[in-house]
Amino acid sequence: WCSERGPSDLLHACPCPGGDRMLGGHSSSSTDPCFSSQLKTTTTAAISKDFTEDRIWLNGREEDVGQPRLQACLREIRRLARKRRSTGDGDALPLSLGYKVHVASVNNFPTAAGLASSAAGYACLAYTLARVYGVEGDLSEVARRGSGSACRSLYGGFVEWQMGEQADGKDSIARQIAPEWHWPQLRVLILVVSRWARSRNGRTVAVRSPTLQFRAESIVPERMKEMTRCIQEQDFQAFAQLTMKDSNQFHATCLDTFPPISYLNDTSRRIIQLVHRFNAHHGQTKVAYTFDAGPNAVIFTLEDTVAEFVAAVRHSFPPAANGDKFLKGLQVAPVLLSDELKTSLATEPSPGGVQYIIATQVGPGPQVLDDPHHHLLGPDGLPQRDL
Amino acid sequence: WCSERGPSDLLHACPCPGGDRMLGGHSSSSTDPCFSSQLKTTTTAAISKDFTEDRIWLNGREEDVGQPRLQACLREIRRLARKRRSTGDGDALPLSLGYKVHVASVNNFPTAAGLASSAAGYACLAYTLARVYGVEGDLSEVARRGSGSACRSLYGGFVEWQMGEQADGKDSIARQIAPEWHWPQLRVLILVVSRWARSRNGRTVAVRSPTLQFRAESIVPERMKEMTRCIQEQDFQAFAQLTMKDSNQFHATCLDTFPPISYLNDTSRRIIQLVHRFNAHHGQTKVAYTFDAGPNAVIFTLEDTVAEFVAAVRHSFPPAANGDKFLKGLQVAPVLLSDELKTSLATEPSPGGVQYIIATQVGPGPQVLDDPHHHLLGPDGLPQRDL
Numbered sequence: 001w002c003s004e005r006g007p008s009d010l011l012h013a014c015p016c017p018g019g020d021r022m023l024g025g026h027s028s029s030s031t032d033p034c035f036s037s038q039l040k041t042t043t044t045a046a047i048s049k050d051f052t053e054d055r056i057w058l059n060g061r062e063e064d065v066g067q068p069r070l071q072a073c074l075r076e077i078r079r080l081a082r083k084r085r086s087t088g089d090g091d092a093l094p095l096s097l098g099y100k101v102h103v104a105s106v107n108n109f110p111t112a113a114g115l116a117s118s119a120a121g122y123a124c125l126a127y128t129l130a131r132v133y134g135v136e137g138d139l140s141e142v143a144r145r146g147s148g149s150a151c152r153s154l155y156g157g158f159v160e161w162q163m164g165e166q167a168d169g170k171d172s173i174a175r176q177i178a179p180e181w182h183w184p185q186l187r188v189l190i191l192v193v194s195r196w197a198r199s200r201n202g203r204t205v206a207v208r209s210p211t212l213q214f215r216a217e218s219i220v221p222e223r224m225k226e227m228t229r230c231i232q233e234q235d236f237q238a239f240a241q242l243t244m245k246d247s248n249q250f251h252a253t254c255l256d257t258f259p260p261i262s263y264l265n266d267t268s269r270r271i272i273q274l275v276h277r278f279n280a281h282h283g284q285t286k287v288a289y290t291f292d293a294g295p296n297a298v299i300f301t302l303e304d305t306v307a308e309f310v311a312a313v314r315h316s317f318p319p320a321a322n323g324d325k326f327l328k329g330l331q332v333a334p335v336l337l338s339d340e341l342k343t344s345l346a347t348e349p350s351p352g353g354v355q356y357i358i359a360t361q362v363g364p365g366p367q368v369l370d371d372p373h374h375h376l377l378g379p380d381g382l383p384q385r386d387l
Numbered sequence: 388w389c390s391e392r393g394p395s396d397l398l399h400a401c402p403c404p405g406g407d408r409m410l411g412g413h414s415s416s417s418t419d420p421c422f423s424s425q426l427k428t429t430t431t432a433a434i435s436k437d438f439t440e441d442r443i444w445l446n447g448r449e450e451d452v453g454q455p456r457l458q459a460c461l462r463e464i465r466r467l468a469r470k471r472r473s474t475g476d477g478d479a480l481p482l483s484l485g486y487k488v489h490v491a492s493v494n495n496f497p498t499a500a501g502l503a504s505s506a507a508g509y510a511c512l513a514y515t516l517a518r519v520y521g522v523e524g525d526l527s528e529v530a531r532r533g534s535g536s537a538c539r540s541l542y543g544g545f546v547e548w549q550m551g552e553q554a555d556g557k558d559s560i561a562r563q564i565a566p567e568w569h570w571p572q573l574r575v576l577i578l579v580v581s582r583w584a585r586s587r588n589g590r591t592v593a594v595r596s597p598t599l600q601f602r603a604e605s606i607v608p609e610r611m612k613e614m615t616r617c618i619q620e621q622d623f624q625a626f627a628q629l630t631m632k633d634s635n636q637f638h639a640t641c642l643d644t645f646p647p648i649s650y651l652n653d654t655s656r657r658i659i660q661l662v663h664r665f666n667a668h669h670g671q672t673k674v675a676y677t678f679d680a681g682p683n684a685v686i687f688t689l690e691d692t693v694a695e696f697v698a699a700v701r702h703s704f705p706p707a708a709n710g711d712k713f714l715k716g717l718q719v720a721p722v723l724l725s726d727e728l729k730t731s732l733a734t735e736p737s738p739g740g741v742q743y744i745i746a747t748q749v750g751p752g753p754q755v756l757d758d759p760h761h762h763l764l765g766p767d768g769l770p771q772r773d774l
Binding site: 209210211214215218219241244245248249251252253255256257258259260262264265266269272276 | 596
């Protein structure tokens, strides 16, 4: 796969973004075998003797290739490639480790908004670099140099990120609990609240939360077991309640750091209220919310509830201008809300509070893109104009 | 004190509201011996053979006297009065326990907004009823029938509400840590964010927070000791940081209930950010925030910092219309912010986010009002028109 012919050997992948919390299944990409999936990262990597330096373009903009996390990933993949060749396995693909690499990566969903774009990005990067450098086997180590949770995004379906016990973190790995086709009725709605990156104070964590250790030691392990059971048995009620409780507790521990971190805003809280009232109206837990490191809500529900809940969101957050573009991704049939439900929701509408909804479902792991039209780098090794 | 002459025996009191959390000192009323204090509850109680039923007026509106908490207070005070008379102590004041009572009470600060109006109200009620019925001694039991934290508002200055260990809660009492004149430089600013009562979902607590018990058992006891030390030694830096951390953890545990409770809103969070940036600019903790069961902020600072911080609040939350009425209570000299500080605050102004500020300081406990002009009930035992 080394290229004497210039950068014609390009590789691409699009993993499902992994959530920053309990289960990668919290976030998702389409199981649609075509690559118009709703939440994906696409990455192209190329090596060539003609390249004079490593370079990277993220979402069309060239970024500093010298940033530590990126360098750590490159070092690790090259180390594995070197190791592989020294053990002879690599002979099949004569590889010039000296070659510089060009990388281009794009997300088709909001970045740095608590939708695990970095997890998806680094998983995709590791997967793509591995193909370019002819590295096989577990890539967790490579991906985690970029983002801890990226190891989870290397798998499709429902993925658990095991805490592990070793000090060096070598046993902190991802494990697939169920494949993407395990729970076909499950749907995911991303309620995009804000196009902004996470709030400034989200970046500075001074003192760790006193309740965080308690949560990690006394609560999470039990919840992981229960969550795994919920998924394996497709127990939506329990899955939904545990998802909401864990999201709330995660944000509680953030608020307990000093200075406090608040990822949720008033719109996030209105969504939480909406979900609880929607469920109360139906007398059962039909919808669940979870929030990661941002105000955007990830909603879990089942196929038979999607249409009604989307209508409830439209009712509580009337689309500003883009009424037609309000819903992206999977098709959702428009339905009318019953007056009873409208009364139960009892919310004063917040126009534009939710910018748009991405309707999707649990998706697969990284996929190789063979069609050159999907390549982000052109024959010259530079980003394609039209991307 | 019993009245054969109709309701001429009126008693009044104005305690300092107690915070719903660690220390009553978190909230305050003026030490000003006159009764124009900034945060106070004024209550008038009268008994008369002419009254045909118990009645109560809160903030000018007659309320259902049958509500359980109120009835519990009345039962308890009458029980103590009966006991007192049976033991003979009461002979000094022949008392007709059969007489009905009229009560009028007003707060001069927002009610049901997390400013401990109920604690102040019930403490004031207990204190006033005690005078009417000639009951002396500790009134904690009476006040706590109305509101647990009301026992704390029976004292002035800095008051600790001890958790206690007995199942019957008899040892869950308030203790004054320091009198109101102990720390004269300490100032309190109430930033009134919202004129609304606490959010709807604040009323329904389904499942208790898993982290709440951990907090109560493992964190609060140590913090109480430390807070007491901070106050006794007037260690503002430590006092301020502990106050903020405990406020954040309290709200974290609220968020960890199910459904979650969020008392803070986006303006509350902007205030939190403002305080942290203000402190960071000065390189020391000069200001602290604490929030109770509502979005309004209670700010602690020292005399020499009040003016600059008030200017910072004006800068971040430009007064809507009422520029002149923006600051109530203690006088605060207007000052100009340095450009350096404005840069450090780096906040996009939120006009009207803070409705007004009440500037006050730690205040005394219940006081008897002798001046008839302050009575809330007229000679006919009904609320005075002008109140």
